[in-house]
Amino acid sequence: MLRGFCATLFGLLATVCAGHAQQPDPDNWDALLSAARGETVYFHAWGGEPRINAYIAWVGDEVAARYGITLKQVKVDDTANVVSRVLAEKAAGQTSGGAVDLVWINGENFAAMKKQGLLLKSGWADKLPNWKYVDVAGKPTVTRDFTVPTDGLEAPWGMAQLVFMYDTARIKEPPKSMAALLDWAKAHPRRFTYPQPPDFHGSTFLKQALYELTPDPARLQRPVSDADFEALSAPLFAYLDKLHPFLWRQGRAFPQNASAMRQLLADGETDIAFTFNPAGASNAIANGELPDTVRTYVLDGGTIGNTHFVAIPFNANAPAGAMVVADFLMSPEAQARKQDPDVWGDPTVLAVDRLPEADRARFAQLDLGVATLSPQELGKTLPEPDPGWMSRLEKAWAARYGVE
Numbered sequence: 542m543l544r545g546f547c548a549t550l551f552g553l554l555a556t557v558c559a560g561h562a563q564q565p566d567p568d569n570w571d572a573l574l575s576a577a578r579g580e581t582v583y584f585h586a587w588g589g590e591p592r593i594n595a596y597i598a599w600v601g602d603e604v605a606a607r608y609g610i611t612l613k614q615v616k617v618d619d620t621a622n623v624v625s626r627v628l629a630e631k632a633a634g635q636t637s638g639g640a641v642d643l644v645w646i647n648g649e650n651f652a653a654m655k656k657q658g659l660l661l662k663s664g665w666a667d668k669l670p671n672w673k674y675v676d677v678a679g680k681p682t683v684t685r686d687f688t689v690p691t692d693g694l695e696a697p698w699g700m701a702q703l704v705f706m707y708d709t710a711r712i713k714e715p716p717k718s719m720a721a722l723l724d725w726a727k728a729h730p731r732r733f734t735y736p737q738p739p740d741f742h743g744s745t746f747l748k749q750a751l752y753e754l755t756p757d758p759a760r761l762q763r764p765v766s767d768a769d770f771e772a773l774s775a776p777l778f779a780y781l782d783k784l785h786p787f788l789w790r791q792g793r794a795f796p797q798n799a800s801a802m803r804q805l806l807a808d809g810e811t812d813i814a815f816t817f818n819p820a821g822a823s824n825a826i827a828n829g830e831l832p833d834t835v836r837t838y839v840l841d842g843g844t845i846g847n848t849h850f851v852a853i854p855f856n857a858n859a860p861a862g863a864m865v866v867a868d869f870l871m872s873p874e875a876q877a878r879k880q881d882p883d884v885w886g887d888p889t890v891l892a893v894d895r896l897p898e899a900d901r902a903r904f905a906q907l908d909l910g911v912a913t914l915s916p917q918e919l920g921k922t923l924p925e926p927d928p929g930w931m932s933r934l935e936k937a938w939a940a941r942y943g944v945e
Contacts, residue, residue, distance in 0.1 A: 564661070564662075564663045564860070565577075565663075565665075565860055565861040565864060566663070566668075567665050567668035567669050567670075567864060567868075568668055570670060573861050573864060573865070574608060574861075574865065576861040577608055577609075577610055577859070577861040577862040577864070577865045578608060578609035578610070579609055579610075580610055580611070580859035580861060580862035581610075581611040581612075581613060581642075581859060581862070582604075582610055582611070582612050582613070582642045582643055582859045582862040582863050582866050583613050583615055583640065583641060583642045583643070583858075583859075584597065584612055584613065584614050584615065584642065584643045584644075584645070584851075584863075584866065585615045585617050585620075585623045585641050585643070585644045585645070586614055586615070586616065586617065586644070586645040587616070587617060587618065587620070587645060588614065588616020588617060588618070589616075589618060592884065592885050593885060594614065594616070595884075596878070596879060596884055596885050597612070597614045598614070599878070600612060600866070600869065600870065600875065601613075601614070603869065603875070604865065604866055604869055607869075608862075608865050608869075610862045610865060610866065612866060615641075620644065620645065620646055620650045621650055621653075623641055623644050623646075623650075624650050624653055624654055624659065626640060626641065627639065627641055627654070627659045627854045627855075627856070628657060628659060630854075630856055631657075631658070631659060631855070631856070635856055636855070636856050637856050637858070638856065638858045639854050639855075639856035639857050639858055640858075641854045641857065642853065642854075642857045642858055642859045642860070642862065642863045643851050643852070643853060643857070643863040643866060643867065644851065644852050644853075644854065645698070645849065645850075645851055646695060646849070646850055646851070646852050647686050647687065647695075647847060647848065647849045647850050648686065648687045648847070648925075648928065649687065649928050651686045651687075651689065651691075651694075651695060651850065651852065652686070652687065652689045652928065654852065654854075655689065655692075655694060658855065659854055659855055660694045660695070660852055660853065660854060660855055661694070661852075661853040661854065661855050661857065661860055662694070662855065663693075664692060664693035664694065665693060665694075665696075665853070665864055666691065666693045666694065666695055666696040666697075666867065667684075667693040668693070669696060669864065669867060669868040669871065670868055671868050671869075671871040671872050671873075672696075672871065674871070674873065674891045674892060674895060674896060675697060675871065675890055675891060675892070676890065676891055676892035676895075678892075679892060679922075680697075680700060680846075680848065680890060680922060681922070681924060682700075682846060682847050682848040682922060682924050682925070683697040683848050683890055685924060686847070686848065686850065687847065687925045687926075687927070687928050688762050688763075688924065688925065688926065688927045688928075691850070694852060695850035695851060695852035696850060696851050696852075696867040696868070696870070696871060697848045697849075697850055697871065697890040698848075698849055698850055698851050698867075698870050698871070698890065699848070699849050699879060699887040699888060699889070699890060700846060700847075700848055700849075700887070700888040700889065700890055700922075701817045701818060701819075701846060701847055701848075701849065701887075701888075702817070702819055702839075702844055702845070702846035702888070702919055702922055703745055703749060703815060703816075703817055703839075703844040703845045703846065704815065704816060704817075704818075704819050704821075704822070704837040704838065704839055704844065704914065704919070705813060705814070705815045705837060705838050705839065705840070705844075706803070706806060706813065706814045706815060706816060706821075706822045706831075706835050706836070706837050706912070707812060707813045707814075707835065707836060707837075707838065708806065708809075708812055708832065708834050708835050709834045709835070709836050710832070710834040711809075711812050712812050712813070715813060715838055716813075717838065717839075717840050717841045718753065718840055718841055718842065719749075719750050719753045719754060719780065719840070720753075722784075722813075723780065723783060723784050723787075725813075726784055726787040726788065727787050729812065730787045730791075731787070731788065731789050731790070731791070731811075732789070732811050732812045732813070733787075733788060733789065733811055733812065733813045734788045734789035734790070734792075734795060734796060734802065734805065734811060735788075735795065735796075735802065735815075736795060736796050736797065736798050736799055736801070736802050737795035737796065737797060738934070738935045738938045738939070739935040740797060740798050740799070741799075741817075742798065742799040742802070742815065742816075742817060743795070744931050744934065744935055745817065745845055746815070747777065747934045747935075747938060748761075748845055748925070748926055748930065748931065748934065749840075749844060749845050749923075750777055750780060750781075751773070751774065751777045751926070751930070751934070752842070752845070752923055752926075753840070753842055754776040754777050754780055755773040755774070755776060755777065756772075756773070756776070757773065760773060761773070761926035761927065761930055762924065762926065762927060763927060764927050764929050765927060765929040765930050765933055770930075770933050770937075774933075774934065774937060777934075778937070778941060781938075781941075781942075785942070789805065789810065789811055792942070799814075799815075799816060799817075802814045802815075803816070803825060803830065803831065804830075806831065806835070807825075807830060807831050807832065816837075818886065818887075819837065819886075819888055819913055819914055819919060820880075820882050820886030820887070820888070820909065820910055820913045821886075822835050822836070822837050822910075822912035822913070823882050823886070823909065823910020823911055823912045823913045824882055824886055824910065826910070826911060826912055827882070827910065833911060835912055836911075836912050837912050837913065837914055838914070839914065839918075839919060839920050842921070842923075843920055843921030843922060843923045844919075844920075844921075844922070844923060845922075845923045845924075845925060846919075846922035846923065846924075847924075847925050848890060851863075851866075851867050851870060853867070871890065871891070873891060873896050873897075873900035873903060873904075874900070874903065876889040876890065876891050877889070877900070877903035877904050877907065880904065880907060880909070881907055881908075882907075882908070882909060882910045882913065886909075886910070886913070888916065888919075889904070889916070893916060
């Protein structure tokens with residue numbers, strides 16, 4: 542009985558020690574690098590874009606050469622499935638040796654993992670060496686993911702921001718506010734449209750308009766109530782009632798997605814479109830999908846943007862290696878390469894003006910493309926509203942305009 546008790550006790554102590562071993566300390570970076578060497582990091586990331594996959598492969602080559610880490614991308618089509626896998630491991634009592642070491646994440650998936658205790662809780666991200674270069678002041682979404690505080694549980698990797706595209710062959714001065722867009726549409730009927738919600742870009746257009754038209758934009762950062770929704774969305778739907786008769790096909794039909802909207806611009810059926818990738822227009826021009834007279838702009842009051850991140854599950858098998866990879870993803874070298882349109886074109890999370898001179902030069906030498914705005918020209922980034930606003934807006938839009 543004593544031997545059995547001791548065996549049980551030693552087992553418990555081993556579990557506790559293993560749990561502590563899974564909380565590497567970024568403040569002791571040399572020790573963390575030593576722990577990471579030889580680890581294999583399974584990075585669960587969306588695999589639907591060959592250029593992004595190639596970039597991740599480059600990251601793998603770099604962390605192998607520099608830190609002795611093997612990076613393996615597990616290509617996923619829906620991050621929610623990764624969340625479900627980690628949740629299932631937790632339910633089964635698997636507190637270490639998990640299948641996911643690093644996950645590309647943001648929005649509702651991060652909120653779900655944080656709420657259910659599925660993330661490494663050491664508050665590690667803002668302790669990484671390259672965090673000092675992150676533009677916390679200029680890009681507030683690096684610490685608030687769709688209004689949810691990140692609390693150091695995920696490391697920012699890249700930015701997205703809504704930009705409008707227009708054909709300079711047909712427009713000299715594009716409308717730079719929602720009010721101006723309505724006036725422009727009245728003067729140029731059937732030359733603008735937006736994707737049908739719940740397409741992400743269509744829903745983002747609704748949120749962008751809501752920011753400008755609502756009497757109290759700050760309330761969009763709080764969970765939505767019935768009273769708030771009725772009061773704050775009323776000006777938006779009054780605006781859409783006025784806008785729709787002047788849209789492409791008089792608002793009786795909408796493109797199904799951003800690609801279809803962009804094709805209307807390419808075909809000359811419309812003059813203005815938009816994208817959530819600031820480099821998207823330049824990439825489309827380079828690929829022959831848009832005429833080279835297309836340029837981009839943002840609205841005077843700013844446009845909605847968000848940050849995408851990497852996070853480490855609570856039971857990751859290689860947390861030290863995952864932190865090293867996350868830090869490398871934030872490095873000026875990796876960020877500059879990622880922002881190169883020939884590689885990916887994803888905007889940086891860093892404050893470029895705070896970088897060492899040699900690293901500033903990396904960004905200065907980038908050819909962002911003929912239609913890509915500089916980080917300075919992108920201007921103010923508006924944070925995403927609380928996730929509940931999107932679903933309420935989509936349902937109200939469908940009910941009002943007869944689209945199921």
